[in-house]
Amino acid sequence: xxxxxxxxxxxxxxxxxxxxxxxxxxxxxxxxxxxxxxxxxxxxxxxxxxxxxxxxxxxxxxxxxxxxxxxxxxxxxxxxxxxxxxxxxxxxxxxxxxxxxxx
Amino acid sequence: xxxxxxxxxxxxxxxxxxxxxxxxxxxxxxxxxxxxxxxxxxxxxxxxxxxxxxxxxxxxxxxxxxxxxxxxxxxxxxxxxxxxxxxxxxxxxxxxxxxxxxx
DNA sequence: TAAACATATGAATATTTGTTCATATGTGGA
DNA sequence: TCCACATATGAACAAATATTCATATGTTTA
Numbered sequence: 609x610x611x612x613x614x615x616x617x618x619x620x621x622x623x624x625x626x627x628x629x630x631x632x633x634x635x636x637x638x639x640x641x642x643x644x645x646x647x648x649x650x651x652x653x654x655x656x657x658x659x660x661x662x663x664x665x666x667x668x669x670x671x672x673x674x675x676x677x678x679x680x681x682x683x684x685x686x687x688x689x690x691x692x693x694x695x696x697x698x699x700x701x702x703x704x705x706x707x708x709x710x711x
Numbered sequence: 712x713x714x715x716x717x718x719x720x721x722x723x724x725x726x727x728x729x730x731x732x733x734x735x736x737x738x739x740x741x742x743x744x745x746x747x748x749x750x751x752x753x754x755x756x757x758x759x760x761x762x763x764x765x766x767x768x769x770x771x772x773x774x775x776x777x778x779x780x781x782x783x784x785x786x787x788x789x790x791x792x793x794x795x796x797x798x799x800x801x802x803x804x805x806x807x808x809x810x811x812x813x814x
Numbered sequence: 815t816a817a818a819c820a821t822a823t824g825a826a827t828a829t830t831t832g833t834t835c836a837t838a839t840g841t842g843g844a
Numbered sequence: 845t846c847c848a849c850a851t852a853t854g855a856a857c858a859a860a861t862a863t864t865c866a867t868a869t870g871t872t873t874a
Contacts, residue, residue: 609752611761617751618744618762619809626812627805628740635735636862637727644727648720649712653821658714659721666863668822687820687871697811702730704807706722708800709729739832756851769833771852790841790850 633677634702638662638670642691646680647699650692736780741765741773743805745794749783750802753795 618624633639638660645651645659657667671691674680681694693699721727736742741763748754748762760770774794777783784797796802 609754609758611758614748614752614754614758614762618747623809623812624740624743624747627808628738628743630808630812631734631743632738632861635731635738637731638862640727640731640734641721644721645717649717651712651717655712655714655717659717663864664821665823665865669862672822684871687818689821695811697814701804701807701811704804705730705733706726708798708804709726709733711800735831741832757849766834767851768835768853772832775852787841790848792851 630677633673633679634705636670638666639674640702642667642670642674643679643693643698643702646691646693650690652685652688652690654688656691733780736776736782737805737808739773741769742777745770745773745777746782746796746801746805749794749796753793755788755791755793757791759794 619627634643641660642656645656651659653664653667653671656671657664660667671680671682675682678694679698680691682689682691684690722730744763745759748759754762756767756770756774759774760767763770774783774785778785781797782801783794785792785794787793
């Protein structure tokens, strides 16, 4: 095999890097739980804490990661902040992964 | 929102954990490069080193991760070990992710 | 306006993880 | 059989990351 030829088939370095970054975000069960919860309902930070049974700080930190990745968005409602999915594409991706592990 | 109701919509704890583990594997650009290279050709460890421009040890360690996750398989050929994709599903998953980042 | 509440943030810590270095293992050719 | 080659592996190290703790920020309501 001519390895120079094989190199030409690889995507751009930046694409590969970005793709890894995207999957890194899904690579944590806390964040996956948050996303699954948001598939069904828009939820406040406090509600997410109850659902995940985790501290407010831990949840907030992870929400920031998801927010930076533009996977979730938020709106303010009274004293609360309501989070929701930013992108329906995310569900497709996670469903695909779920399908894989259930083979 | 009744958070007890929301909890019922979450997948099993073990599923969520396994899903995170799967994405963790994709969350590294070295492993993604290996997978993309194997989409096109079956390759020996040495060839992968050339293509990725990485040391034999680093590549071998990552191949083990991919092997443990059953994403790649291997066969022996003379002194070499030839790696190939274990599962065509993997390409679908990465393509989906690639589609997302190119939005 | 003061107090109570909801959320965000920064520092510290512990754990995980990717690469390197050194070396072990195993196979084919001379 | 002995050597050269290809790959695997273990320990060490550095970097990244998730959670906790303490506290800051900002908003509502009494």
